[in-house]
Amino acid sequence: MRIRIVAAAVVLAPVMTLSAQGVSDARPIGLDEAIRLAQLNQPTAVQARNQIRQTEAQVKRNFYNLGFIPTLGIGSTWSQRGGDRYAEGVKLPSTATPWSYGRSLNLGSFTLFDGGTRWNTWRQSQANLNSNEAALITQRYTVALNVKTSYYNVMTAREQRANAQRQLEQAQQQLAVATAKMNAGSATRTDSLSAAIAVGTARQAILTADNAIANANAALTRYAATPFTVTAMSDDSSSITPIEVSEAELVQMALTGPLVSQNTAQVRVAEAQRKSSRASYMPTLTMGLSYGWTIENSQKFQFADGPNGNSTGLTFSFNYNLWDNFQREQTGVQARIALENAEATLKDNKFVVQQNLTQQLNTFRTALASIELNRLQIASAEENLRVVQQQYNLGTKQLLDLLTAQASLDNARSTLVTSRQNARLAKANIEQIIGRDLK
Numbered sequence: 381m382r383i384r385i386v387a388a389a390v391v392l393a394p395v396m397t398l399s400a401q402g403v404s405d406a407r408p409i410g411l412d413e414a415i416r417l418a419q420l421n422q423p424t425a426v427q428a429r430n431q432i433r434q435t436e437a438q439v440k441r442n443f444y445n446l447g448f449i450p451t452l453g454i455g456s457t458w459s460q461r462g463g464d465r466y467a468e469g470v471k472l473p474s475t476a477t478p479w480s481y482g483r484s485l486n487l488g489s490f491t492l493f494d495g496g497t498r499w500n501t502w503r504q505s506q507a508n509l510n511s512n513e514a515a516l517i518t519q520r521y522t523v524a525l526n527v528k529t530s531y532y533n534v535m536t537a538r539e540q541r542a543n544a545q546r547q548l549e550q551a552q553q554q555l556a557v558a559t560a561k562m563n564a565g566s567a568t569r570t571d572s573l574s575a576a577i578a579v580g581t582a583r584q585a586i587l588t589a590d591n592a593i594a595n596a597n598a599a600l601t602r603y604a605a606t607p608f609t610v611t612a613m614s615d616d617s618s619s620i621t622p623i624e625v626s627e628a629e630l631v632q633m634a635l636t637g638p639l640v641s642q643n644t645a646q647v648r649v650a651e652a653q654r655k656s657s658r659a660s661y662m663p664t665l666t667m668g669l670s671y672g673w674t675i676e677n678s679q680k681f682q683f684a685d686g687p688n689g690n691s692t693g694l695t696f697s698f699n700y701n702l703w704d705n706f707q708r709e710q711t712g713v714q715a716r717i718a719l720e721n722a723e724a725t726l727k728d729n730k731f732v733v734q735q736n737l738t739q740q741l742n743t744f745r746t747a748l749a750s751i752e753l754n755r756l757q758i759a760s761a762e763e764n765l766r767v768v769q770q771q772y773n774l775g776t777k778q779l780l781d782l783l784t785a786q787a788s789l790d791n792a793r794s795t796l797v798t799s800r801q802n803a804r805l806a807k808a809n810i811e812q813i814i815g816r817d818l819k
Contacts, residue, residue: 405609406597406601406609406610406611407606407608407609407610407611408610408611408612408613408614409600409604409606409610409611409612409613410613411527411528411531411612411613413604414527414531414600414603414604414610415523415524415527415528417603417604417605417606418523418524418526418527418603418604418605419520419523419524420605421604421605422519422523422603422605424519424522424523425516425519425520425523428512428515428516428519428520429516431512431515431516432509432512432513432516435505435508435509435512436509438505438508438509439502439505439506439509442498442501442502442505443502445498445501445502453484453485453486454483454484454485454486455482455483455484455486457482457483457484482672483672484670484671484672485670485671485672486670486671490666490667490668491664491665491666492665492666492667493662493663493664493665494659494662494664495658495659495660495661495662495663495664496655496656496658496659496662497656497659500652500653500655500656500659501652501656503648503652503655504649504652504653504656507645507646507648507649507651507652508645508649510641510645510648511642511645511646511649514638514639514641514642514644514645515638515642517638517641517815518638518639518642518815521638521811521812521815522812523603524808524811524812525808525809525811525812526603527600527603527604528804528805528808529805529808530596530599530600530603531596531600531612532801532804532805532808533592533595533596533599533801534593534596534597534600534611534612535612535804536592536797536800536801537589537590537592537593537596538589538593538612538614539797539800540585540588540589540592540794540797541586541589541590541593543585543790543793543794543797544582544585544586544588544589545586546793547581547582547585547786547790548579548582548583548585548586550582550765550786551575551578551579551581551582551786552579554575554578554769554779554782554783554786555572555575555576555578555579557575557772557773558571558572558574558575558779559572559575570779571778571779574779574780574783575779578783578786593611596611597609597610597611600612620747620748620751620800620803620804620807621819622748623741623744623807623810623818624818625818627741630737630741630810630814631734631737633814633815633816634733634734634736634737634813634814635730635733635734637733637813637814637815638815639729639732639733639813640726640729640730640733643722643725643726643729644726646722646725646726647719647722647723647726649722650715650718650719650721650722650723651719653715653718653719654712654715654716654718654719656715657708657711657712657714657715658712660701660704660707660708660711661708663698663699663700664697664698664699664700665696665697665698665699666696666697666699667694667695667696667697668693668694668695668697669693669694669695670691670692670693671691671692671693672691672692733813736809736813737810737813737814740806740807740809740810740813741806741810743802743803743806744802744803744806744807744810746802747799747800747802747803747806748803750795750799750802751796751799751800751803754792754795754796754799755796757792757795757796758789758792758793758796760792761785761788761789761792762789764785764788764789765782765785765786765788765789768781768782768785769782769785
């Protein structure tokens with residue numbers, strides 16, 4: 381019977397060993413390095429950087445459109461005439477002037493007045509650039525939050541595995557005592573079976589923690605985009621640094637953070653669009669300039685032969701749209717609606733960041749307070765388990781009392797791990813809201 385109990389207790393050992401070997405293959409990496417790699421490789425961050433590059437090109441183009449700089453083009457033509465000519469049915473002799481050449485310089489047409497369209501277009505592109513820069517900061521801290529979540533998940537799973545390992549050691553000791561007492565006739569078979577179940581439960585908890593570590597490593601590797609599996613460093617994760625910044629300062633940081641900054645820039649984009657829509661009620665004045673010359677009767681393939689003929693063109697164009705089937709009015713209404721929507725979004729998001737900041741701060745403070753309480757609970761549960769263990773060894777307590785004391789200690793340890801994870805994630809969320817790192 382004893383052999384069967386021991387065999388049942390160790391049935392999960394091979395699986396646990398294989399899982400631990402898979403977890404140990406990962407390469408440790410620091411949190412800052414993981415964030416740096418993720419911000420360099422994650423598609424959302426890459427897209428945000430490329431969006432800034434595209435907007436910078438638009439700003440540059442619209443800036444040059446502000447000045448009276450026309451388009452510039454040059455051209456060259458050459459042609460050869462030949463064949464017979466007829467006049468009233470009579471064939472005329474060839475004039476032997478085979479080549480004609482032409483050159484041209486065309487400044488195109490450029491706008492002298494457009495009602496402020498170019499100016500507002502430039503302002504709109506500048507506001508778009510500011511919005512994209514704020515969006516890049518938002519993406520950077522969103523990526524950082526994802527990396528920190530995976531990184532902290534690794535640390536939490538390791539703490540859970542350490543707790544499960546301690547649970548296994550205590551369960552094995554209890555199984556040894558229960559087996560010895562059963563062989564001595566001072567304990568029942570139920571005690572030995574219950575102790576064996578406790579050993580199996582502890583080993584299953586280790587396996588679950590190993591799986592959690594592997595899953596968190598996979599997520600961290602995805603964000604870091606490394607060709608090998610990475611994991612968190614094996615530093616001490618028990619300490620949680622407090623937030624030294626006051627709540628009032630955090631609120632001000634949140635109100636100037638990435639989300640609010642992006643919405644503010646979007647309001648400016650809408651304002652520029654609304655002003656640009658008014659330009660359709662104004663006339664436009666354009667001017668064009670061209671110059672060209674031709675060379676005829678050249679006997680050789682050279683521009684210098686033959687007489688020259690010059691031509692110069694200067695044109696002005698004035699245009700005012702009297703009626704466009706209410707197109708201008710519709711554009712104006714759409715621009716005003718877009719501005720009102722952007723202003724409403726900005727106003728609401730200011731409250732959103734304050735609400736989220738309040739929630740995360742309360743979560744962080746509650747987690748810190750829970751950590752201190754959990755440590756006291758662990759100390760109390762350890763002492764209670766020690767006393768109950770001695771009483772069980774002396775025969776004054778049942779195995780059920782011992783297992784209950786053990787479960788109380790396991791729950792206290794698990795609660796401490798959860799409190800630490802809540803504190804870490806709350807702090808990471810606060811950093812994402814304000815767009816800054818809190819050391």
